[in-house]
Amino acid sequence: MGLLSGLLGNASEVDSDDLDKVLGDSLIEGEQIEKAYKVIRDMFVFTNKRLILVDKQGVTGSKVELLTIPYSKITKFSKESAGHFDLDSELKIWIGSELEPLTREFKAGDNINDVYKILSQFVL
Secondary structure (H helix, E strand, C coil): CCHHHHHCCEEEECCHHHHHHHHCCCCCCCCCEEEEEEECCEEEEEECCEEEEEEEECCCCCEEEEEEEEHHHEEEEEEECCCCCCCCEEEEEEECCCCCCEEEEECCCCCHHHHHHHHHHHHC
16 A cells, blocks of 8 residues: 555555454454455454454554444445546445444555445345
8 A cells, every 4th residue: 555545544455464463363263354455554354244443553553443343233335436537436334323434435446346245245
C-alpha cells in the first residue's frame, strides 16, 4: 500500500503473513479467511463465519483490538463503484440498528466486487 493511499484512508489487500501475526489463535476451528483489507494500520477481515475489525492502537501499534461482527448482525450493505474522475470505490456496511454505516474506501486496483460477493454469500 502506498503511503499516500494509506493517509487518505484507502483500503488495500493484506497478505497472509500480516494476518497470521495479528489474528494468531483468534480464529476458531473450521474458520477460514476469505479476504482481508488494510486501511493505514487497521484491517477488516472477512472469514467464512464473521467479519473481524482489527484496530491497532498506540504509537507502535502493539495494542490491538479485535471486534467481531457476526454476519447475521449485518442488516444491509452497498458498494459505490469508481468513476472517471473519482478512482476510488466505497463499501458501506450497516450493523444492527446503527444509523451510520461502517465505511471503507478501496483504491483503484483493489476489487471491491470480491468483498461485495463475500458479503452477499454470507449475509443473504
